[in-house]
Structure formats: structure tokens, C-alpha cells
Amino acid sequence: MKTRARFGVTFRVLAVLIVLGIVVFPLYWMFVTALTSDEQLFSGSVQFLPDFSQMDVFATALAQGDVLRWLLNSFLVAVGTMVVALVLGVPLAYALSRFSFAGKAVIGLALLFTQMLPEALLVVPIFAIFRETGLLNSIHGLILADAAFVLPVVSLILKGAIDGIPREVDEAARVDGARPPAVLLRILVPLIAPSIAAAAVIAFFTAWNEYVFAVTFIYDKELQPASVGVAGYIGEQDTSIQTIMAVALIFTLPAVAFYLFAQKYVISGMTAGAVKG
Amino acid sequence: MSHAGVRRARFRRSPLGSKWTPYVFLVPAMAYVAIFQLVPLIQEVYLSFTRTNLLNPSHNVWVGFDNYAAVFASESFRQTLLITLVYVVACVVGSVGVGLLVALLLNSRFPGRGIARALVTIPWAAPGIAVAVIAVWMLNAQYGVITHLLTGLSIPVGQGGVLDNPDLALPAILITTVWQLFPFTAVVLLSALQSVPDELIEAANVDGAGKWWTFRVVTWPVIRPTVGLIAVLMSIWSIRRFELIWLMTRGGPLGTTRTLVIDLYSQAFDSKQLGTAAAIGMVGIVISLIIVVGGRLVASAAERNS
Numbered sequence: 001m002k003t004r005a006r007f008g009v010t011f012r013v014l015a016v017l018i019v020l021g022i023v024v025f026p027l028y029w030m031f032v033t034a035l036t037s038d039e040q041l042f043s044g045s046v047q048f049l050p051d052f053s054q055m056d057v058f059a060t061a062l063a064q065g066d067v068l069r070w071l072l073n074s075f076l077v078a079v080g081t082m083v084v085a086l087v088l089g090v091p092l093a094y095a096l097s098r099f100s101f102a103g104k105a106v107i108g109l110a111l112l113f114t115q116m117l118p119e120a121l122l123v124v125p126i127f128a129i130f131r132e133t134g135l136l137n138s139i140h141g142l143i144l145a146d147a148a149f150v151l152p153v154v155s156l157i158l159k160g161a162i163d164g165i166p167r168e169v170d171e172a173a174r175v176d177g178a179r180p181p182a183v184l185l186r187i188l189v190p191l192i193a194p195s196i197a198a199a200a201v202i203a204f205f206t207a208w209n210e211y212v213f214a215v216t217f218i219y220d221k222e223l224q225p226a227s228v229g230v231a232g233y234i235g236e237q238d239t240s241i242q243t244i245m246a247v248a249l250i251f252t253l254p255a256v257a258f259y260l261f262a263q264k265y266v267i268s269g270m271t272a273g274a275v276k277g
Numbered sequence: 278m279s280h281a282g283v284r285r286a287r288f289r290r291s292p293l294g295s296k297w298t299p300y301v302f303l304v305p306a307m308a309y310v311a312i313f314q315l316v317p318l319i320q321e322v323y324l325s326f327t328r329t330n331l332l333n334p335s336h337n338v339w340v341g342f343d344n345y346a347a348v349f350a351s352e353s354f355r356q357t358l359l360i361t362l363v364y365v366v367a368c369v370v371g372s373v374g375v376g377l378l379v380a381l382l383l384n385s386r387f388p389g390r391g392i393a394r395a396l397v398t399i400p401w402a403a404p405g406i407a408v409a410v411i412a413v414w415m416l417n418a419q420y421g422v423i424t425h426l427l428t429g430l431s432i433p434v435g436q437g438g439v440l441d442n443p444d445l446a447l448p449a450i451l452i453t454t455v456w457q458l459f460p461f462t463a464v465v466l467l468s469a470l471q472s473v474p475d476e477l478i479e480a481a482n483v484d485g486a487g488k489w490w491t492f493r494v495v496t497w498p499v500i501r502p503t504v505g506l507i508a509v510l511m512s513i514w515s516i517r518r519f520e521l522i523w524l525m526t527r528g529g530p531l532g533t534t535r536t537l538v539i540d541l542y543s544q545a546f547d548s549k550q551l552g553t554a555a556a557i558g559m560v561g562i563v564i565s566l567i568i569v570v571g572g573r574l575v576a577s578a579a580e581r582n583s
Contacts, residue, residue, distance in 0.1 A: 012387045023399050026411045046425050088309055090304035099299035111313055114314050116565035118517035120542045121558035124551055125317035128334055148313030151306060180298050207406035210522040227406045234413055234524055252407040259402030260395055267464050
């Protein structure tokens with residue numbers, strides 16, 4: 001019996017290691033490729049370990065051309081999207097969670113329905129709207145488009161979070177004379193802070209990763225975000241593969257780091273959004 | 278006291294403010310969603326009934342259902358529909374199947390479980406653009422590590438590599454998609470598994486039930502609604518997925534990876550036919566709606582039966 005149990009644990013650990021290997025390998029491979037010398041790369045044999053003497057590839061990648069500006073543009077778009085989505089999403093979540101009103105069911109369905117709309121379809125009419133209003137080729141235009149796509153997700157996550165706070169908490173504050181905006185900002189927002197952080201991470205990195213709008217709306221190289229820059233490497237011949245992998249890794253690591261950091265809350269937020277949404 | 282004064286007094290005392298209070302909170306967000314989602318959607322519906330060129334988008338010729346008729350009559354669109362179907366079903370089965378196995382694994386007891394649960398989410402956190410870039414490199418015809426592996430296993434990939442091979446391109450995109458999706462399904466299913474009462478599993482064990490039987494009788498009924506929900510979510514996400522496929526193959530080789538969304542994008546931006554593109558988009562939205570409504574019906578039928 002005991003040996004069987006020990007065998008079970010060994011087997012499980014082995015299976016977990018295989019899963020983690022599959023999960024991590026592509027990112028590891030980005031790192032190894034970035035740190036491969038040209039001779040090794042074109043020698044025909046595959047090198048599985050990084051060559052740490054090539055570490056300056058990251059410095060070269062950042063120094064080269066537009067990479068820092070791409071990252072700055074992506075950062076601005078992501079912060080803007082996060083702010084717009086939260087400023088609009090927190091009150092919407094509050095209304096959906098705490099009030100009953102005409103049209104509530106319709107709004108819930110409408111938010112769910114937005115999950116079915118492909119960006120690649122709406123990009124044409126939004127392009128037309130932006131051309132009319134002078135929002136084309138601007139960071140704030142891109143923010144407005146990105147935030148509209150992430151707002152429903154953010155609202156559903158935050159609604160789930162507010163649903164989890166007992167109503168007695170805000171009713172107590174109401175008895176003390178607080179008005180709804182004060183209840184939301186002073187009582188509920190601090191209580192759901194972890195979910196707000198999760199929603200912020202999701203909004204930030206949705207915009208950080210967004211490609212279709214960015215590639216269609218931004219035609220000025222100065223304003224290009226990193227997603228468009230990195231995607232532009234595919235099929236291009238002038239940049240070395242080591243540089244491409246280094247830049248792609250620099251673009252990837254903040255997303256992975258933040259998701260791991262905020263993971264507990266992102267997951268409970270996503271689960272609430274997915275399950276209740 | 279005047280009538281208005283009475284009303285104001287009541288307003289102050291009512292527990293949640295006036296009946297207009299919720300609208301103050303929701304109107305900004307909903308107006309915003311309406312401008313950037315609903316209005317463009319309505320414009321697309323209109324475009325789908327017109328002949329419109331990308332280069333002159335304000336010149337619309339009303340053609341009724343011609344775009345839809347033309348789309349459904351075309352052989353290549355039927356291929357697109359089939360590819361979309363294969364892609365979506367495989368994404369759902371793959372991500373839910375692998376996700377469930379991994380969730381069961383991560384729900385069992387082993388040393389280092391916390392770290393494993395954290396690390397497994399990495400693919401889902403990685404930007405799709407970066408995933409496409411590394412996938413294209415790993416599948417590179419000359420230097421790709423997977424190309425080397427496949428050649429080593431004497432699987433012929435052909436001159437242009439996996440992504441240029443009509444038999445292998447779609448499976449390669451599928452595996453990449455499932456790699457990116459399964460962490461999400463695994464984590465959601467893991468939290469569902471944690472709500473299965475331990476006492477029930479112990480009781481089943483005491484009764485001498487085997488692992489499979491315990492899963493079927495105790496675990497499955499608890500997690501089934503979650504499985505249904507994420508299956509619906511995975512399918513509507515997979516119908517609209519664009520950048521991963523576009524960056525890996527642009528729908529090629531020979532149209533073997535051309536899903537609905539890829540087709541509509543190249544109709545709009547390569548062929549410049551906005552009307553045709555819009556009609557294809559509407560077909561995609563209708564398919565998504567059918568899946569969601571169907572999912573709801575199946576879920577409520579299952580609830581009534583249990």
C-alpha cells in the first residue's frame with residue numbers, strides 16, 4: 001500500500017514536470033535563441049543551452065532603433081486603457097450588482113454579446129468613425145478603441161467582486177447617511193481592491209498585446225506600439241533572429257511577471273467573470 | 278410643505294436614492310460601449326447589404342442579400358466554414374480536455390503544488406504576438422527546433438516547413454492555440470474541483486469505488502456546469518481569434534488555415550470588398566449566438582434532468 005502511494009506521488013510529480021516543461025519551453029527557447037552566437041545558430045546542430053557570453057544582445061536590442069519608443073507607446077496605451085476601463089467599469093459594476101432597474105437583463109446580455117464581436121470585423125467602421133473625428137493615428141484614439149473591448153470584461157469581473165460583499169456592509173453605511181457615490185468609493189472600492197487590481201492587470205495587458213487596431217489605426221512609425229513592432233519582425237529579413245527574440249522576450253516578460261504577481265486575484269476575477277458572466 | 282419638498286424628503290430617506298441613481302452609474306459606460314461596439318456593429322450590418330469598396334467606403338450600393346448569396350454559393354467560403362468548424366471544435370475539445378487533465382493533476386497532492394499552479398498559467402499570460410513570433414521561429418524550415426525534431430522522427434515537413442505544408446499548418450496552429458488556452462481552462466476547472474466536497478470523495482472511497490467511478494459519480498456532476506460554460510466561452514473566443522492565425526500563416530498555405538475572421542479580414546483589406554467582409558462577419562456572429570443560446574438550452578435541460 002505504502003509503495004503504491006509513493007509510486008503515485010512520483011508519477012504525479014513526473015507528469016507535472018512534463019506539463020511545466022511544455023509550458024515553459026517556448027519562452028526558454030526565446031531566451032536560448034537570443035543568446036546564441038551566429039556560428040552556433042548556422043552550424044546546423046541545435047544548441048539547447050544559453051551562451052551567456054552573448055548577454056549584451058539585450059542591451060543592443062534596446063539600443064537599436066525604435067524598440068524603447070515602441071515600449072513607451074505600448075505603456076501609454078496600456079495605462080490609458082486601464083484608466084478608462086476602470087473609471088467606467090467600477091460604476092457600471094456597482095449599478096449591476098446593487099440596484100434593480102429597467103433594462104438590467106438587457107445590459108447583462110449586451111455585455112456578454114460583446115464577447116462575440118471580432119475586432120477584425122469592427123475595425124472597419126471604427127476606422128471610419130476615427131477618420132471623421134480626427135482620432136486616427138493617435139495614442140488616445142487607440143486607447144478609446146481598446147478600452148471599449150476590455151470594458152465589458154472588466155465590468156463583469158468587478159460585478160462578481162461586489163456581489164461577493166454582503167449588502168449589509170453598504171446598508172450600514174447608508175444608515176449613517178452616506179450617499180451611493182460615497183458608498184462605492186469609500187466602502188466598496190477598498191473592499192474589492194484585489195479584484196480591481198486584477199481587472200487593472202487584465203485591462204493593461206489586453207491593450208499591451210492588442211494588434212489589429214494598432215496596426216490599422218496607427219501609421220506613424222513614431223506612435224507604433226511594441227505589438228505592431230514585434231509582429232513586423234515576422235517575415236522580415238534585416239533584423240537578426242537573436243535581436244528579434246530578445247525584443248520579443250522583453251515584450252513578453254512584463255506580462256508574464258505581472259500575471260504571476262497578481263495571479264491569485266486575476267484567477268478569482270476571471271473565474272467569477274467566466275462563471276457568472 | 279410643497280409637493281416637490283415632499284419628494285425631495287422621500288428621496289433623501291429612500292435606502293438607495295432615487296430610481297435614477299443606477300442610471301447615473303451605468304450610463305457613461307453603456308454610452309461608451311454603444312459608440313464603440315453597437316454603432317460599428319450596426320454599420321457592419323448595413324454594409325453587409327451593400328457593395329462597398331474599401332477605397333471609397335462612403336459610396337454604398339444597396340444589393341439586398343446578394344453578398345450573403347454570393348458568399349454561400351462560393352466553394353472557398355464553404356471551405357472556410359469547414360476549417361472554422363474544425364478549428365473551433367478542436368480548440369474546445371483540446372483546451373477543455375487538456376485543461377481538465379491538468380486541473381485533476383494540480384488538484385492532487387504532490388510537493389511543490391503551489392509553484393506548479395502558478396507556473397502553469399504562463400502561456401495564457403504571454404502576449405499572442407510573442408507566441409506567434411516564437412512559434413514561427415520554432416517551426417522555421419531550416420533552423421526551427423520543432424522542424425529538427427520532426428525530421429529526427431522522420432516525419433517529412435516539406436521544403437517550406439510546417440507552416441507552408443497544407444497538411445500540417447492547421448494542426449500546428451491548433452496546438453499553439455491549445456497551448457495558450459489550456460492554462461485558463463485548467464485554472465477555472467481547478468477552482469471548480471476545489472468545490473467538490475472532500476467528504477463525498479472519501480465516502481466513495483470507503484464504498485470501494487474506483488477512481489473513474491468516483492470521478493463520474495461525485496466530481497463530474499459538480500464541475501459539469503463549469504465545463505459547459507468554458508466550452509461556450511472557448512468556442513466564441515476561437516471564432517473571433519485573429520492575430521495568432523494571421524501572423525503564423527495569413528490563412529495559407531492554399532487557404533488551409535483560413536478561418537472566418539481571416540477570410541473577412543482579407544476580403545476587407547486585400548480584396549477591398551467591405552460588403553462581402555461584413556456578410557462573412559455576420560455569419561460568424563450568428564454562429565457564436567447559436568453556440569451561446571444552444572449552450573444555455575443544454576445547460577438548463579441538464580439542470581432540469583438532475
